[in-house]
Structures are given as structure tokens and as C-alpha cells.
Amino acid sequence: MDVRAQVSMTFHLDKCIGCHTCSVACKNIWTDREGTEYMWWNNVETKPGTGYPTKWEDQEQYKGGWQPKGETIQLRVANKASTFANIFHQPHLPTIDDYYEPWTYKYSDLFDSPEGDDQPTARPVSLITGEHIDINSGPNWDDDLSGSMIYAANDPNFNGLTAGQKEAFFELERMVLYYLPRICNHCLNPACVASCPSGALHKRGEDGIVLLDQEVCRAWRFCISACPYKKSYFNWKTGKSEKCILCFPRLESGQPPACFHSCVGRIRYLGVVLYDADKIEAYASAPESELLERQRDMILDPHDPEVIKAAEESGVHFSMVESAQKSPVYKFVKEWKMALPLHPEFRTLPMLFYIPPLLPVLGYIEKGLYNVDTNDYFTSLDKARVPLKYLANMFTAGNEEQIQGVLEKLLAVRTYRRAEEVGDVEAGKLEEMFKKTGLTAEMCEEIFRLTALPTYEERFVVPPMHREAAAELLAEDAYDFKAEVGIGGFKDRPGRGS
Amino acid sequence: MTSDQLLFGVFPYLCIIIAIGGSIWRFTSDRFSYSSLSSQFLESKQLFWGSVAWHYGILGILTVHLVGLLIPDSILWWNTVPMRMYVMEVTGFTLALFTLVGLLFLIYRRFRHARIRAVTSRMDLVLLGVLLIQVVTGLGIAIFYRWGSSWYAAYAVPYLWSIFTLKPNVSLVSNLPWLVNIHILNAFVMILIIPFTRLVHFLSVPVEFAWRPNQLVRWYKREKVVGPGV
Numbered sequence: 001m002d003v004r005a006q007v008s009m010t011f012h013l014d015k016c017i018g019c020h021t022c023s024v025a026c027k028n029i030w031t032d033r034e035g036t037e038y039m040w041w042n043n044v045e046t047k048p049g050t051g052y053p054t055k056w057e058d059q060e061q062y063k064g065g066w067q068p069k070g071e072t073i074q075l076r077v078a079n080k081a082s083t084f085a086n087i088f089h090q091p092h093l094p095t096i097d098d099y100y101e102p103w104t105y106k107y108s109d110l111f112d113s114p115e116g117d118d119q120p121t122a123r124p125v126s127l128i129t130g131e132h133i134d135i136n137s138g139p140n141w142d143d144d145l146s147g148s149m150i151y152a153a154n155d156p157n158f159n160g161l162t163a164g165q166k167e168a169f170f171e172l173e174r175m176v177l178y179y180l181p182r183i184c185n186h187c188l189n190p191a192c193v194a195s196c197p198s199g200a201l202h203k204r205g206e207d208g209i210v211l212l213d214q215e216v217c218r219a220w221r222f223c224i225s226a227c228p229y230k231k232s233y234f235n236w237k238t239g240k241s242e243k244c245i246l247c248f249p250r251l252e253s254g255q256p257p258a259c260f261h262s263c264v265g266r267i268r269y270l271g272v273v274l275y276d277a278d279k280i281e282a283y284a285s286a287p288e289s290e291l292l293e294r295q296r297d298m299i300l301d302p303h304d305p306e307v308i309k310a311a312e313e314s315g316v317h318f319s320m321v322e323s324a325q326k327s328p329v330y331k332f333v334k335e336w337k338m339a340l341p342l343h344p345e346f347r348t349l350p351m352l353f354y355i356p357p358l359l360p361v362l363g364y365i366e367k368g369l370y371n372v373d374t375n376d377y378f379t380s381l382d383k384a385r386v387p388l389k390y391l392a393n394m395f396t397a398g399n400e401e402q403i404q405g406v407l408e409k410l411l412a413v414r415t416y417r418r419a420e421e422v423g424d425v426e427a428g429k430l431e432e433m434f435k436k437t438g439l440t441a442e443m444c445e446e447i448f449r450l451t452a453l454p455t456y457e458e459r460f461v462v463p464p465m466h467r468e469a470a471a472e473l474l475a476e477d478a479y480d481f482k483a484e485v486g487i488g489g490f491k492d493r494p495g496r497g498s
Numbered sequence: 499m500t501s502d503q504l505l506f507g508v509f510p511y512l513c514i515i516i517a518i519g520g521s522i523w524r525f526t527s528d529r530f531s532y533s534s535l536s537s538q539f540l541e542s543k544q545l546f547w548g549s550v551a552w553h554y555g556i557l558g559i560l561t562v563h564l565v566g567l568l569i570p571d572s573i574l575w576w577n578t579v580p581m582r583m584y585v586m587e588v589t590g591f592t593l594a595l596f597t598l599v600g601l602l603f604l605i606y607r608r609f610r611h612a613r614i615r616a617v618t619s620r621m622d623l624v625l626l627g628v629l630l631i632q633v634v635t636g637l638g639i640a641i642f643y644r645w646g647s648s649w650y651a652a653y654a655v656p657y658l659w660s661i662f663t664l665k666p667n668v669s670l671v672s673n674l675p676w677l678v679n680i681h682i683l684n685a686f687v688m689i690l691i692i693p694f695t696r697l698v699h700f701l702s703v704p705v706e707f708a709w710r711p712n713q714l715v716r717w718y719k720r721e722k723v724v725g726p727g728v
Contacts, residue, residue: 080708088553089546093538096613128540129612194712197704205717215529218702219536236617239535280713315717 002277003300003311005320006188006208006351007246007270007463008329009260010339011181012451013357014410015267018144018179020044022259022268026183029247029258035237037102037127040139041244042259044181048155048169048390049142051180053098056230057156057343063092064228065191065346066284073285073347075195077225083197092225096236100138102127128236144177157393165387176386178357180394181267183259184231184244185342185350186210188275188298189284192243195226200241205315207272207465208351209246217241228346248465256460266454271327271461272320273334273351274300274311284347288397291344298349299334302327323463328450329353336439336447338406340395356391356403358410381407409437413451416444502672505683510661513690520693521701534699540613548607552600558593559636566651567658573651586647591640597633605630625695628688635681642677649674654682 026042045051059065059076066073077092105122113120126133142151158166169176186203190210193201200216201223203209212223212232217240223232224241232243247257255261260268275298283294300307302324311321324330332339332355339353381388381404388400388407396402412433419425434440439447450458525532538545566573577583605626608614639646653670660667671682692698 083707088549089542090538091546093542095542096539126612129616131612189713193714196714197707198702199704199706199710199714202714202716205715215532218532218699218704219534220704221536221538224539234536234539236537236539238530239533240530 001307001310001314003274003307003314003316004208004277005206005272005274005311005316005324005463007186007251008208008273008327008333009183009186009352010269010329010332010355011352012267012269012355013178013180014355015265015451016044016179016181017265018044018046019264020140021262021264022181025258025262026244030245031242033237034127035235036233036242038096038099038139039233039235039242041231041233042181042183043139044179045140046143046145046152046177047180047394048152048157048177049145050151050154052139053094053230054137055154055156056228059228059346062094062228062230063225064230065226065343065348066189067347068285071285072281075191075226077191077195077222083195083220083222087197087220090221090225093221094224094230096128100141101133103133103135157390159393160398161387161389165389168387169390178386180342180354181259182229182231182342183352184210184246185229185348185352186244186246188277188349188351189280189347191226191228191346191348192223192232195222196220197222201232204248206320207248207251207463209248209251210243211245211248212241212243214238214240214242228343228348229350251462252465254462254464256462260460266459269328269332269450269454269459271329272324272463273327273330274302274307274316274321274324276300280349284349288345289399291347292340292396292399292402295341295344295349296334296337299330301334302330317464319464323461326461328454328458328461331446331450336409336443338409338447340403340406342395343397344395345397354395355410356395356406357386358407358414381411405437408433409439409447412437412439413444413447416441417448502668505679506657506668506671507666509683510666510686513686517689517692521698524693524698525701532698532702533696535617535696537614537617540617541607541611544603544607544610548600548603550600551596552604555593555596555598555600559590559597562590562593563650566647567655570651570655573647577645577648577651583645583647587640587644590647591637594633594637594640598637601626601629601633621691621695625691625697628684628691631684632681632688635677635684638677639681643675646678649678654678657682 022042023040023044027040030041031037031039040052043052051057055061056064063077065076067076077090078086103124103126106125107122110120110122123132124135125131145151152169186209188208190201190203192212193203193210196217197220198216198218200213200218202211202213204211219234219239219241221234221241223243224230224234226232232241235242247255247259250257250261256268256270260270279294279298283291283298286294302308302321308318308321312318329339333353339355341350341353344350388403389398391407392398392400392403412430415425415430415433419430538549573586576586608618608622608626643649653674657667657670660670671679674682688697692701
């Protein structure tokens with residue numbers, strides 16, 4: 001058993017209000033430089049919708065992630081031989097038009113235009129060429145447009161839905177949407193790392209954060225295609241790829257990443273989980289129907305003495321194990337089995353888990369009317385406005401039973417709270433739900449508290465990164481780094497010229 | 499010292515020393531700038547026709563040059579039968595044609611698209627110019643001098659070895675046609691500009707990728723930590 005620690009995440013989609021504060025917080029810190037304007041390491045998509053870059057989930061087009069090959073798996077974009085053969089022109093690389101051409105406005109025209117009969121305007125100009133452009137698309141171009149026949153109709157997750165189910169999505173009266181905030185999943189089996197010819201991409205051993213060494217990257221561009229979530233981006237200015245770093249400088253000083261910290265809906269949870277690295281390849285190669293279960297199996301119980309012993313033998317600091325014991329992610333993913341990976345069928349073992357949305361389950365009666373009767377506000381899942389198949393395509397590789405299990409738990413927690421607060425739940429109904437979901441009143445209470453009333457410290461269990469010791473780990477003498485600036489001694493210390 | 503000695507006896511050493519020293523200096527002081535600087539993300543369709551033709555053409559040509567450099571007798575032996583010499587010349591000509599078409603495509607693409615112009619540096623233009631001279635003179639030799647390949651093996655290769663062994667023998671090449679001489683001198687210019695252009699990318703051919711494992715993990719320091727759990 002090779003135990004490793006992974007800083008892991010859970011997003012509660014029922015709580016996301018689609019305000020994009022996370023995206024803006026991230027952009028202001030990391031991607032406001034030339035060449036990165038188009039990058040959104042954190043973005044929020046409207047679902048159903050085509051997302052960013054457009055139709056990123058369609059791997060027939062983008063060739064991201066892994067595919068089964070015999071007993072094991074291989075990258076969809078290229079094997080070792082075709083990586084070398086295609087290095088001069090990577091046939092599946094998305095271009096900037098799949099994202100959008102970044103622009104600004106020529107504000108100076110508002111002040112410098114000569115006096116005339118018309119109001120001066122600030123025309124949009126490309127941030128790449130500086131020339132005037134007509135803006136045809138942008139990030140979140142389909143924000144809140146889930147009923148749109150142009151955008152939502154092209155959502156790859158509609159595979160396998162009946163014509164009737166699809167139609168129901170686009171009845172304006174029944175229009176339904178939810179938000180999907182996305183960052184790098186810091187996968188256990190990252191396709192970007194496997195695809196990088198230079199070896200620039202790597203996982204940090206101590207916390208599992210996937211990083212891209214800018215000094216090693218040579219712009220061979222395979223990570224862009226290989227990441228099925230399209231979370232590795234090409235900086236067209238510097239000729240280097242860049243990606244989400246999970247704000248590791250913040251984590252190292254005990255703060256959660258900026259997108260977590262700024263989240264208005266408080267939908268984000270962060271904590272460490274322990275996993276067995278020996279199982280990565282075998283579990284990522286499991287049959288599609290077993291992928292979700294295997295990924296859960298891989299996460300180890302941080303209270304198990306055997307696991308703790310193995311962790312320390314593998315070099316995981318005990319403070320990391322202690323942190324894992326308090327992890328909200330462990331509770332949502334493993335204990336309660338409520339949080340699901342996004343598109344497990346990509347086989348990268350993503351470590352960002354989503355609690356699927358329940359709210360649109362508002363019961364439909366007929367002729368576009370809903371049941372808003374408070375007696376039966378959350379009606380049965382059969383009448384759900386979001387067909388289970390759609391959610392299953394996103395979170396359980398198409399398995400409707402698994403997604404239904406999670407939604408039933410969410411319903412049980414609500415019913416439990418209604419019984420507590422209002423007291424009008426029919427006798428026996430709650431017991432029946434408990435029996436079906438395996439939850440208890442105590443668990444429901446704990447889920448409710450962690451969902452609705454968690455404190456800052458409960459949402460973000462940032463592990464001690466031992467930054468104070470990191471400098472000593474990098475060199476024999478910690479004073480070697482005195483007066484240096486930048487991350488990891490990137491720049492020379494200021495000195496007198498010779 | 500005659501101008502021939504300057505050009506063929508001194509200039510090559512200058513180029514090689516600056517190239518080696520410059521590449522080491524750039525790698526140690528500004529490793530971030532080592533990149534192929536691919537512009538495929540901004541324009542992909544035309545790059546295919548330019549880049550693929552160019553790179554496969556030039557790889558083939560460099561391989562043949564390298565074989566000639568290491569085993570010059572193999573070329574001379576091959577060329578003893580006229581028919582075989584024609585095969586050699588036609589192969590070289592075809593590969594050179596690939597590089598020329600690819601290079602012209604790349605030059606056209608670089609000027610044609612505003613996005614590509616936005617990421618074009620002055621040294622990119624210098625590089626394209628040097629490469630164009632090299633390809634055109636190489637192609638010219640293939641067209642106008644049918645025994646070009648034999649000349650390479652019989653004169654240019656001994657000259658190159660005389661450079662490498664620090665006993666430059668200028669007379670071996672100084673009397674060759676001017677087209678050949680430009681080709682030789684420009685080759686050294688090409689070496690000279692390696693550290694100052696994106697040519698550095700060929701110094702970082704990712705050979706290790708062929709056998710490395712899929713997943714890479716970097717530890718600051720990994721050791722067994724004895725804590726309360728053990």
C-alpha cells in the first residue's frame with residue numbers, strides 16, 4: 001500500500017447561485033497577464049449548455065482523457081509513437097477560436113474623438129492583434145440561456161435522452177438550469193501529466209496538486225488536448241502552458257484558494273483525503289459501470305490504524321493524517337456517498353466532487369403548471385424536471401441508479417428538516433426514506449449542518465503544508481534562500497553588479 | 499591571413515563557440531525562454547502544411563548529411579554506379595523540395611495572419627531568412643551539380659573533420675563553386691543563431707518521454723516520518 005495525501009474538493013451545486021465571484025477572484029490574481037486573458041482557470045457554466053471551451057465534454061472532437069485498451073487504458077489524443085510523429089502539428093489541438101478571442105474596448109476614443117454630431121463610441125479591439133473585431137462569442141456567452149436552442153441544444157450530455165425528455169428541456173415554461181463551477185480537478189490519474197513530452201507537468205507528492213513547471217515546458221501542446229476538462233491552457237504570448245495551481249502559495253500559508261475563499265454561496269469544501277497510489281492504474285482501467293465505486297474504494301479511511309501506519313511508512317506526515325480525519329470532502333464522498341466526480345468515464349480519477357442539484361425537482365403536474373403545494377413541495381424524482389439520465393451522463397458515466405441514490409439522500413435530509421422545523425411530515429414517511437437511503441436522523445442532522453451552517457473552519461480544512469520547513473527541504477542550509485523573491489527561489493536575490 | 503582563411507578557418511570556430519556558450523548561458527540564466535514557441539493555438543490549418551512538410555523534410559536531409567559526415571565512404575561507394583547517384587540526387591532534391599515548400603508556406607503564414615504577426619519577433623524573421631538561404635542554396639546544388647553528394651563526401655566532410663580536429667584545411671572547400679560555399683558558410687550562421695532564436699527547441703527533443711512512466715510525482719523530500727501512528 002502506497003498511501004498518499006491529496007488536497008481534495010467538493011462543490012455543492014444546489015448552493016451555487018452562478019454569481020461568478022470565484023472566476024473573478026481567480027482572474028484578478030492569476031490570469032490578468034498578456035497571453036492569459038482568455039484563460040479562466042475557474043469558470044462557471046450554465047447547464048444544460050455547451051460550456052467553455054465550446055462543447056468541451058465532446059471527446060470525439062477534443063480527444064481528451066483515457067480510453068480502454070485491452071486490459072489497461074491509453075490516452076485518447078496520442079500514444080508514445082504518435083506523440084513523436086505529431087509533435088510538429090498536433091492534429092487535435094483546439095485553437096483560440098474554440099475558446100474566444102480576448103478583447104478590450106478603445107476607451108481613449110471616448111475622450112480623443114473630435115467634436116461631431118454623434119456620440120463617440122468605444123469599439124472593441126482584439127487583445128491579440130490590437131485590431132477592431134466584432135465580438136461573436138465569449139466566456140459564458142450562454143450564461144443563463146439553458147432554454148436556448150443554439151447553445152443548450154448542443155450539450156453533449158443529451159446522449160441517450162428520449163426525444164420527449166429533450167423536448168421537455170426546451171419548453172420555455174419548464175425551462176430549467178443549474179450552474180457548474182469548474183476548476184482543475186487535480187486528478188489522481190491526470191491525462192495532462194501522462195501526455196507531456198517534456199515532463200513539465202507533475203503531481204506534487206506532498207499534497208497531490210498538479211503543477212506545470214514553466215521552465216521545463218517546451219510548448220509541445222499535448223496537455224491542452226489530453227485534459228478532458230480543458231483545464232490546461234496555452235499562453236500564446238510566452239509559448240508555455242499554464243493551469244490552475246490550486247492557489248498553493250495561499251494553501252501553504254493556511255488560506256483556502258481564492259475561488260473557495262470568495263465563494264458567495266459557500267458551496268465549496270476543501271480537505272485532504274488519503275488514497276492508495278498502487279491502485280491508480282488498475283482502478284482507472286475498471287469497467288465503466290464500476291468506475292465510481294472504484295474511485296470511492298481508492299480513498300482510505302483516515303481513522304483506520306492500519307492506514308495511519310501505512311501512511312507514515314509512505315512518508316505522509318501525521319499532521320496530514322489528522323487533517324484528513326477532519327476533512328469535509330471525506331464525509332461527503334466516502335461516508336455519505338453524496339458527492340460524485342464529474343465525468344468519471346474520462347478515467348482521470350478527478351478529485352473534485354460535486355453534490356448534484358436537487359432543486360429543479362419541483363413537481364410538474366400538467367399544462368406547464370407545477371405543484372407548489374407546501375404539503376408535497378419536493379415531490380418524487382419520477383417527476384423531476386431534470387431527467388435523471390442527464391445528471392447521470394454528467395456524474396455517474398450514465399448510471400441512473402447511482403444518481404437517484406444521491407438525490408434520494410438529498411430529499412431525505414430535506415424531509416428530515418421539514419419534520420423538525422414544521423412537523424407536518426406524514427408518520428412513517430421519514431422512516432421509509434431512512435430505510436431506502438441508509439441514512440439516520442443523526443447523519444441527516446450532520447449533513448444538514450455541514451450543508452447549511454458550516455463555519456469557515458469546517459468548510460476549509462487546509463492541511464498544514466509545513467511551509468516553514470519547506471525551505472529546509474529544498475537545500476541543506478535554509479539561509480541559502482534568504483532575500484530571494486518569488487516562488488521556490490525562481491528569481492535571483494538582489495545583489496551588487498560586477 | 500587571406501579572406502578564405504577568415505571565412506572558412508576562423509568564422510566557423512566563432513560560430514560554434516558562441517553557439518555552445520550562448521546555449522549554456524541561456525539555459526542556465528533564462529530557462530523559461532526555452533520553448534518551441536508554437537503558434538498552432540492561434541492558427542492551425544496552414545501550420546499543418548508548412549510545419550509538417552518542413553520538419554519531415556529537414557529531418558530527412560539532416561540524417562543524410564549526418565550519415566555522410568560519419569561514414570563518407572558510404573556515399574562515395576553508393577555513387578560509384580551512375581544510376582545510384584541519380585537516386586541519391588533525386589532523393590535529396592525531393593526532400594529539399596519538401597523543406598522549401600514547407601518553409602515558403604511558413605513564411606507566407608507568418609505574414610498573412612495578424613495573430614501570427616503579433617507573436618513574431620525580429621529574430622524569427624532572421625531565422626526564416628537564414629533557413630531560406632540554406633534551403634535554396636542546397637536545392638541549387640542538387641539541381642546544378644549532379645555530383646553534389648560526392649563533393650560533400652570528398653571535400654566538405656574532410657573539411658568539417660579538419661575543423662572538428664582543430665586543424666582547419668581551408669583549401670579543401672575554398673575552390674568549390676560559390677553556391678556550395680554559401681551553403682557551407684550559411685550552415686555556420688545557422689549554428690551561430692541557435693541560442694538567439696527559437697532554434698533552441700531542437701536542443702530539447704523530449705527523448706526521455708519514450709520510456710518514462712505515465713505519471714510523474716515530485717517530492718520536496720520523501721522520507722518515513724515517525725509519528726504517533728507507528
